[in-house]
Amino acid sequence: MSEKTPLLQVKNLKQHFRISRSFTVKAVDGVSFEIYPGETYGLVGESGSGKSTIGRTVIRLYDPTDGSISFDGQDIGGRMNRDTEHHLRTGMQMIFQDPMACLNPRIKVSDIIAQGLDIHHLCKTQKERNLKISEILEQVGLAPEHADRYPHQFSGGQRQRVGIARALIMRPKLIIADECISALDVSIQAQVVNLMKDIQQNTGCAYLFIAHDLSMVKYISDRIGVLHMGHLVETGAKDEIFRNPIHPYTQSLLSAIPHPNPVVEKRRVAMSYDYREFGVDYTKGTEHLVEGSHRVLATDEEYANWTA
């Protein structure tokens, strides 16, 4: 893996929101990770841990406070010139959580999907545009005649497919999926996840998969990052994390996953984790390499304790 160049490299990213003169929310406080072409990187953490903020900063919906983001060889962390902006907007796309809220109810699905093409003037003729739309619709499992409908005429799962089609039509190298299956029913979730996997196989795009459902993240991701209070406490290949979780927060997350097995589930007691109780100060920790790409944020002393 190491000889490959990362598609997205995030180094020491900080995103602070200043609420008032004396109070700043440090939503993301020094996070580094990288995503390689064609892989899926899963970000997990509780609500308020900053996982959505990372996604939104990477696609530059926010201006990062500090740190560098490089995407496909170009720096996109600071002020961007026209070319870089174009490079970012066409190469990276996002799928949002709530499929009803992220689709404009007043325009047709065909126009929603083609919006990216229109903005970047990627289609010369109307015919080419229509062709692309019907191609994409087919790819996400919708029929071409759905193009003339409005979002409210679709069910939840179909709407999410429209959201995926909108991201896909730009042929992006990286898709940021921000809790894109959390709002769907269990049976529909599986459909959408399968679709995302198929698309990855066919187009070779990479995913930044943001979720709080660990069993789904384990299923779809190649590598996982565990986020807590704006710090990436543990990251690594999914087997490394699941086989050998080191950080107590990761351990408590893993212990909290519900198993669909009544006898086991009734016996299970979830571990609790309170960083104040544990006396863990994230700002003091440094990254320790465990094995391969498996890294943990800890002070030397904590690291010795946890691995002992």
Add this chain to the structure above:
Amino acid sequence: MQERQRILSIRGLDISFQTTAGDVHAIRGVDMDLYKGETVAVVGESGSGKSVTMKAVMGILDRNSVINGGEILYTYMENGKEKTVDILKMDRKLIRHTINGRHIAMVFQDPMTSLDPTMSVGKQITEGMLLHEHVSRREAWKKAVSLLTLVGIPEPEKRMKNYPHQLSGGMRQRVVIAIALACDPDVLICDEPTTALDVTIQAKILELIKSVQKELGISVIYITHDLGVVAKVADFVNVMYAGNIVERGLINEIFYDPRHPYTWGLLSAMPDLDTNDSRLYAIPGSPPNLMHEKEGDAFAPRNIFALNIDDRVMPPMFKVTDTHYAATWLMHEKAPKVDMPPELKARIERMKKEAGQ
């Protein structure tokens, strides 16, 4: 098994909603039982009618609802005497005065929207007690503090004066549970109590409800679509689809020996941590629109095991064991023998092995 005391019995419940686009037939003949001290889970997708059923029990159905038939018999103790009422025949106001809160209480999904942001936590907990029971303000306050202790909130006296926005999501849900328990109900209905919460907090809230249930001996109904939650808490499971109960049984029967294809789909669609298959099993299609009446089994269009008869006649409940029933023609003696998908079978074997250890 001890003599089980039936508290709630729903028979043939049939509800539709009048909308501008036509009638939506949401509940199509639901039977359900709840026994004292037990936990029943109602599982299903959104739109399957699980929330509507529970709203009918609480008498808080929307104004455009029409009850076409059925009965909800609720048995409770009043002044030391046993009393049985049909909730569907009662006046809304009467339900509000005698049943809601006092006997049947409800915990809603989102703790932020079910709490009043302009009232302090203490006031919201004591509100019900002051209305329903003739207690003094001081007594109510005392009881509220003890309830907060019961639901595991540190420094309860201090929290009583807090407003909901000052608490975290998990704490808020604990307050909602405390409010529901304020008037010592016999039945607690939890409508997706943990969907809005994080996994770590979810586990704690479920454990809390369980311990409270043990301590107070109340019955709990869970409405959820998360089978992980069901596995953790329930004694008895009802699987709902399109306004019908398609399978019901003891928890172990549903998880280790499911019979209905929809239950198979639900179980296989949820990846567990040992799932290594390259694709998840997905139920094809999407839930039906209840506006259109359909002949036969509502699940048939999505069912790869559907038989010819499924399109014409609705399957009755077939008996598997005394406690386990499934509504699918596959259970009929003349039906071809169909086994559950092999992946699911392997998974169930694995689960059984895990459980045996």
